[in-house]
Amino acid sequence: MKVAVIGAGASGLISAKVLSEKGINYDVFETGDQVGGTWIYSENTVDKHGLPVASSMYRDLRTNLPKEVMEFSEYHYDIENVSYITPSQVLDYLQSFCNEYNLKDNIKLEHLVTRVSRTDGGWLLTAKDLNHGTENTTFYDAVFICNGHYSLPNYPEVEVKEAFTGLSLHSHYYKTPDIFDNKIVLIIGMGPSAQDITFNIHPNSKQIYLSHHYTEEVKQLFPEDIIHKPDVKAIEGKTVYFEDDTNAEVDAILYCTGYKYSFPFLDESCGIKVYNNYVSPLYKQVFSITHPTMVFIGLPFRSFLFPMFEIQARCALNTLTGIVNLPPREEMLEDMKSWEKVQISRGYSENKFHMISDCIYQYFRDVEKVGNVTPPCPDMIFKLFYRAAKNRKSDLVKYRNEVFKIIDAENFIVK
Ligand code: FAD
Numbered sequence: 001m002k003v004a005v006i007g008a009g010a011s012g013l014i015s016a017k018v019l020s021e022k023g024i025n026y027d028v029f030e031t032g033d034q035v036g037g038t039w040i041y042s043e044n045t046v047d048k049h050g051l052p053v054a055s056s057m058y059r060d061l062r063t064n065l066p067k068e069v070m071e072f073s074e075y076h077y078d079i080e081n082v083s084y085i086t087p088s089q090v091l092d093y094l095q096s097f098c099n100e101y102n103l104k105d106n107i108k109l110e111h112l113v114t115r116v117s118r119t120d121g122g123w124l125l126t127a128k129d130l131n132h133g134t135e136n137t138t139f140y141d142a143v144f145i146c147n148g149h150y151s152l153p154n155y156p157e158v159e160v161k162e163a164f165t166g167l168s169l170h171s172h173y174y175k176t177p178d179i180f181d182n183k184i185v186l187i188i189g190m191g192p193s194a195q196d197i198t199f200n201i202h203p204n205s206k207q208i209y210l211s212h213h214y215t216e217e218v219k220q221l222f223p224e225d226i227i228h229k230p231d232v233k234a235i236e237g238k239t240v241y242f243e244d245d246t247n248a249e250v251d252a253i254l255y256c257t258g259y260k261y262s263f264p265f266l267d268e269s270c271g272i273k274v275y276n277n278y279v280s281p282l283y284k285q286v287f288s289i290t291h292p293t294m295v296f297i298g299l300p301f302r303s304f305l306f307p308m309f310e311i312q313a314r315c316a317l318n319t320l321t322g323i324v325n326l327p328p329r330e331e332m333l334e335d336m337k338s339w340e341k342v343q344i345s346r347g348y349s350e351n352k353f354h355m356i357s358d359c360i361y362q363y364f365r366d367v368e369k370v371g372n373v374t375p376p377c378p379d380m381i382f383k384l385f386y387r388a389a390k391n392r393k394s395d396l397v398k399y400r401n402e403v404f405k406i407i408d409a410e411n412f413i414v415k
Contacts, residue, residue, distance in 0.1 A: 005019070014306070015028075051112065052151070064196070073375075145296045184250045222396070238251070272294070282296060308364065364382075402415075
């Protein structure tokens with residue numbers, strides 16, 4: 001069996017590791033000139049080949065999760081007395097992981113996957129060698145799609161009466177706070193990036209407006225001089241109109257409005273659709289139901305991701321190697337439809353069908369069960385994650401002072 005892995009970020013690297021553990025022949029394709037994906041901070045928006053830089057890192061970022069839930073099961077950070085770390089520390093971790101398990105020989109850097117199509121019994125993958133300009137097409141029995149989903153900006157639909165004349169950018173392009181010095185800034189969104197960047201630019205900006213639909217409780221977590229507004233209805237020059245019929249004159253708009261799933265290299269024969277940011281038809285958000293030898297690692301969001309990538313990759317591997325069998329197609333489709341119904345009952349539309357914050361534990365246990373993944377992700381990791389999340393909800397700045405230490409598979413302490 002020969003397997004292709006698309007992307008050498010965290011999800012591609014753990015996929016490579018689990019494939020190599022079982023002695024499976026595999027190639028990893030990575031557009032960039034180093035491994036690590038989104039954790040590679042760059043001040044540029046295009047790379048040396050003229051391609052968009054995939055990473056959305058900004059200079060002052062510190063992780064919003066403790067490193068203890070940002071590692072793979074058998075490899076730990078060599079960092080003491082701090083839990084919330086910098087992008088370069090996460091990058092070091094991933095690059096050392098790659099070296100430790102000798103994954104490099106199988107990784108083709110500066111290779112852009114341009115096309116994947118279905119063929120008899122497998123997949124034809126075309127990749128472009130970015131240094132030589134040559135394209136090669138190779139047959140693979142299975143494909144792991146690990147291309148990340150924090151690269152292609154999503155913008156809200158807003159009526160533009162007259163084009164905005166100030167500085168306008170998406171958080172994907174945000175690098176340093178100085179661009180907002182002395183400016184009246186509107187930040188749209190309330191995800192982790194919106195929250196962090198608000199605090200990052202607050203000291204030197206003139207005024208911040210935060211547009212979101214969160215509760216009073218959330219508003220209390222921000223400095224008092226920040227003005228909270230509902231959704232933006234329309235833009236006219238430098239005037240922004242809000243849903244509550246108020247308006248404001250702003251110098252800059254920062255869109256922290258999320259990202260789009262995108263698989264430009266999958267041709268129609270792959271049978272994968274993305275509708276309103278929902279990728280389907282998939283079983284457990286991992287297996288293509290049409291052709292289960294195509295797997296997606298890392299689609300669910302609002303979880304702790306590195307351990308999730310690992311159980312997904314191990315689950316996929318166990319099905320590919322025949323250790324376990326997937327249910328019949330009809331059963332997988334039924335399961336997918338039930339999942340969609342559950343998400344609808346929670347009040348979500350398609351763009352939140354991959355959000356698993358309401359059921360992280362159940363999701364992990366389901367995937368582990370489908371793939372007979374042993375050992376499962378320890379309960380202790382969930383407890384640590386929820387402890388950190390609770391602390392974050394009470395103070396958006398100080399939560400990063402907390403230091404966790406894992407004692408053993410069942411226990412952690414908070415320093
Ligand atoms: P990526 O890291 O994006 O890697 C995908 C790789 O695929 C890239 O290297 C890309 O070049 C490559 N690729 C894409 N298309 C192709 C192609 N056609 N051919 C070849 N290669 C291709 N997670 C946390 O756990 N904690 C945090 O604190 C945290 N903070 C974050 C902050 C920001 C600003 C962002 C954007 C994300 C954050 N995340 C955080 C989520 C983070 O993205 C994940 O933790 C994880 O690193 C994603 O890994 P990935 O492998 O899925 O994707």
